[in-house]
Amino acid sequence: MTPVLAPLAFIGRGTRRMVARVGNVTLFSLAVLIRLPATARFPREVARAALQVGWLSLPVVGLTAVFTGAALALQIHAGGTRLSAEAVVPQIVAIGIVRELGPVLVGLMVAARVTSSIAAEIATMKVTEQISALVTLSTDPMTYLAAPRVLAGLVTLPLLVAVGDVLGLFGGFAVATAQLGFAPEAYVRTSWNFLTTADMALSLTKGAVFGLIAVTLACHAGMNAGRGARGVGQAVTSAVQSAAILILAANVALTALFFAP
Amino acid sequence: MIRLEHIAKSFGGTPVLEDISLDLAPGTSLAVLGRSGTGKSVLAQITLGLLAPDAGRVLVEGAPLTRRTHRAFMARTGVLFQGAALFDSLTIWENVAFRLLNGPNRRSRSTAREAALEALARVDLAPRVADLHPADLSGGMQKRAGLARAIMGAPEFLVFDEPNSGLDPVTAREIDALIRTLVSDLGATAMTITHDMAGVRAIADTVMLLDEGRVRWQGPVAKIDTAEDGLLSRFLAR
Numbered sequence: 001m002t003p004v005l006a007p008l009a010f011i012g013r014g015t016r017r018m019v020a021r022v023g024n025v026t027l028f029s030l031a032v033l034i035r036l037p038a039t040a041r042f043p044r045e046v047a048r049a050a051l052q053v054g055w056l057s058l059p060v061v062g063l064t065a066v067f068t069g070a071a072l073a074l075q076i077h078a079g080g081t082r083l084s085a086e087a088v089v090p091q092i093v094a095i096g097i098v099r100e101l102g103p104v105l106v107g108l109m110v111a112a113r114v115t116s117s118i119a120a121e122i123a124t125m126k127v128t129e130q131i132s133a134l135v136t137l138s139t140d141p142m143t144y145l146a147a148p149r150v151l152a153g154l155v156t157l158p159l160l161v162a163v164g165d166v167l168g169l170f171g172g173f174a175v176a177t178a179q180l181g182f183a184p185e186a187y188v189r190t191s192w193n194f195l196t197t198a199d200m201a202l203s204l205t206k207g208a209v210f211g212l213i214a215v216t217l218a219c220h221a222g223m224n225a226g227r228g229a230r231g232v233g234q235a236v237t238s239a240v241q242s243a244a245i246l247i248l249a250a251n252v253a254l255t256a257l258f259f260a261p
Numbered sequence: 262m263i264r265l266e267h268i269a270k271s272f273g274g275t276p277v278l279e280d281i282s283l284d285l286a287p288g289t290s291l292a293v294l295g296r297s298g299t300g301k302s303v304l305a306q307i308t309l310g311l312l313a314p315d316a317g318r319v320l321v322e323g324a325p326l327t328r329r330t331h332r333a334f335m336a337r338t339g340v341l342f343q344g345a346a347l348f349d350s351l352t353i354w355e356n357v358a359f360r361l362l363n364g365p366n367r368r369s370r371s372t373a374r375e376a377a378l379e380a381l382a383r384v385d386l387a388p389r390v391a392d393l394h395p396a397d398l399s400g401g402m403q404k405r406a407g408l409a410r411a412i413m414g415a416p417e418f419l420v421f422d423e424p425n426s427g428l429d430p431v432t433a434r435e436i437d438a439l440i441r442t443l444v445s446d447l448g449a450t451a452m453t454i455t456h457d458m459a460g461v462r463a464i465a466d467t468v469m470l471l472d473e474g475r476v477r478w479q480g481p482v483a484k485i486d487t488a489e490d491g492l493l494s495r496f497l498a499r
Contacts, residue, residue, distance in 0.1 A: 042363065132311050133346040137359050138335045144363070
């Protein structure tokens with residue numbers, strides 16, 4: 001190959017690899033979604049996954065939301081003062097948390113906490129032949145391992161987002177009333193009146209989509225892990241990176257879908 | 262009867278198995294012997310349908326092993342993996358009773374637990390082990406628990422992948438004796454992957470020696486001492 005064509009070949013190989021990966025992940029996602037009804041056979045696995053994805057994520061999601069809501073209120077107030085518009089703090093905090101920061105931060109926190117742990121767990125199971133053992137015990141690994149976790153992500157992420165939204169709004173409320181001189185009752189009323197059903201629907205829809213992305217990519221990376229400890233490490237890195245990027249991309253797409261002019 | 266016909270497998274262009282054929286008659290115990298990297302475990306995975314061969318086929322009772330027939334074949338098969346492959350998140354009894362708890366013919370948890378305790382007793386594990394997790398057990402105890410899981414449901418075909426690797430010599434001989442007894446009691450057909458001659462003598466009726474992906478020597482255990490094969494002699498001398 002001539003030196004002129006080498007960069008083109010490099011780009012071509014990279015593109016081909018990327019397209020193949022997107023195709024693999026898409027087929028994997030479809031295979032998992034088809035198996036969701038079959039998770040009724042494994043209620044313990046579904047409960048265990050819901051605990052891992054939802055319940056145990058509450059502390060980190062809650063703290064992140066409260067601090068972000070508080071910081072957002074301070075920022076909006078500081079910025080608003082320059083335009084003599086400090087009164088908009090409740091509205092901007094409400095819309096900022098419910099439409100954007102709540103779901104995105106919950107999605108990213110789950111990608112950091114849950115995607116990494118699921119990818120590591122399933123990759124270790126693959127490396128130690130536990131997935132082969134499942135097959136020899138007449139159990140489909142996709143139905144037993146992936147589908148319950150994806151179902152847990154789909155169901156618990158919207159709930160986590162709802163909790164994150166409430167706590168984020170509370171963070172803004174606490175700072176606004178304790179430090180910025182807003183009256184508690186008026187703050188709550190203004191926030192509540194400003195939010196629409198579409199805002200809340202978008203927030204929860206984002207939660208479900210982010211849950212699907214975070215957990216499906218974790219299961220895909222785990223089940224396709226390479227050999228040894230290095231394979232486990234690579235699976236975790238790949239899953240978390242892909243999940244974070246895809247969550248942010250999906251956020252733009254969903255926002256455009258709901259609120260494009 | 263399990264038959265492998267002209268099996269070949271390569272990874273990344275490197276041939277691992279070439280033209281392997283064998284018959285596993287009901288009730289016989291075959292040991293697949295060979296150095297590390299000669300394709301023994303790959304052969305076991307192909308026999309179990311966990312890996313598709315590049316060429317050749319596996320026949321179970323005369324019918325080709327396919328996706329459709331695989332599940333039924335697995336229901337009659339027990340496997341002990343090299344590292345036991347117990348599920349970390351489950352207790353030992355849940356591991357042993359996995360088929361009864363999650364398979365097509367489910368039992369109640371109490372019935373499954375009873376069956377698991379019986380299987381654990383057959384591999385000389387005390388009932389107190391039942392509620393522990395795999396990480397709480399030594400390597401030898403994990404192998405025993407893996408054996409208990411493999412024999413649940415009285416399988417007709419058993420595969421043991423390096424059953425005594427990583428074990429001290431005393432425990433290794435205990436596991437060998439246990440395998441011999443269990444295979445004999447069940448009247449099962451067995452395939453054992455190993456590179457341990459003492460294990461071969463204890464477990465097997467026939468031996469297949471693999472070298473560089475090909476069958477180098479095959480015959481009854483009784484004839485290994487008189488076989489004129491340099492590699493087999495080196496295994497015997499160890």
